[in-house]
Amino acid sequence: MFLYVLAVAAQRFGIRVHVVCALSNHFHAVVTDPEARLPKFKQLLDSLVARALNASLGRVEAFWSPSSYSAVTLIEPRDIIAKAAYVLANPVAAGLVRSGREWPGVWSAPETIGGPPIKIERPAHFFRKNGPLPSSAELELTPPPGFESATEFREQLVEALAELERGEVLKAESEGRKFLGVKRVLAQNPRSRPVSAEPLRGLNPRIACRDKWKRIEALGRLIAFLRAYREAYRKLREGVRDVVFPAGTYWMRVAHGVDCEPFP
Numbered sequence: 054m055f056l057y058v059l060a061v062a063a064q065r066f067g068i069r070v071h072v073v074c075a076l077s078n079h080f081h082a083v084v085t086d087p088e089a090r091l092p093k094f095k096q097l098l099d100s101l102v103a104r105a106l107n108a109s110l111g112r113v114e115a116f117w118s119p120s121s122y123s124a125v126t127l128i129e130p131r132d133i134i135a136k137a138a139y140v141l142a143n144p145v146a147a148g149l150v151r152s153g154r155e156w157p158g159v160w161s162a163p164e165t166i167g168g169p170p171i172k173i174e175r176p177a178h179f180f181r182k183n184g185p186l187p188s189s190a191e192l193e194l195t196p197p198p199g200f201e202s203a204t205e206f207r208e209q210l211v212e213a214l215a216e217l218e219r220g221e222v223l224k225a226e227s228e229g230r231k232f233l234g235v236k237r238v239l240a241q242n243p244r245s246r247p248v249s250a251e252p253l254r255g256l257n258p259r260i261a262c263r264d265k266w267k268r269i270e271a272l273g274r275l276i277a278f279l280r281a282y283r284e285a286y287r288k289l290r291e292g293v294r295d296v297v298f299p300a301g302t303y304w305m306r307v308a309h310g311v312d313c314e315p316f317p
Contacts, residue, residue: 054105055080055159057173060190062098066090071166071197072137072210074144075159077241078118081140083133085197091124092303105179110243128262128271130199134206136261137197138213145221149233152218157235163210166194167203285311 055075063070069085086094103116127133139146141163144156153160165171170191180186196206225232259275262268281299288296289311298305300314 054109054176054179055102056171056192057176057190058098058101058105059159060171060173060192061186062094062101063192064190065097066094068094069195069197070161070192071133071195072140073159073161073194074140074153074156076143076147076149077158077243078116079121080159081143083127083137083140083197085195089301089303093307095122095124105176108179112244123257125258125261126271128260128267129264130197132261132263133197133199134209134213135263137210138217141210141214142217142221145218145232148225148230149238150235151222151232153214155235157239161194163207163214166207166210167196168194 059070059073062068063084067086067088067090069087071083071085073082074080084091084094099117099122107113107116125136127136141153141160144150144153144158144160150156154162170193172189172191174189175186196203200206200209260268260271262271278299278301282302285296285298285302286305289305296311298311298313300316302311302313305311306313
């Protein structure tokens, strides 16, 4: 269900998917949003997956972990590699399996990036045969911008992923923790809940960049955008109808049709 909805949503909103991993109550993905439609993509993906899987499980409560949404801009190619490796190593970091390849859920293997599209048939459960969604959808995993080829991206990703997974395994062994394993993962009750809660009020970054000065530049651009947006919004509320919002404005553009500056 997740792969099918992901493929449908990506095609509908022009999202390019590079890496993805879905766990029980959240997912991670590295994507490119060339048409600035990420919120619509995320809304369709989250809502349709939640309704479909809740229906299949006979549930009516919230499906995704509350406050799990976070969109982070990746500045440089090495930041993309680091985040892509983090996505694929997530089942290992969570203590579920010793290698991402063992994960029985959605996990995009590096060798599939840049390969032929993956065809996913529409699930029989929840979706109507004569409904508006297609009988099948294709998901193409593409290399992100900033790399000369899919091969270059895959090679760097495989190396970074292996290093990250080794570190997580060594950390677990040093702390005396064991991995849950595939069989016990699949045996989990979908209605069970964690016995402990995650720490509240953690960081929710908008930018990821290992280069200090480029990170400062990116944060400066973000601050400048926020200031320009607030000033434009203030003028609009005061009755100025020809106000121009900064490039990157989303909700006021799609919901109210305000004018926006073009991207440089």
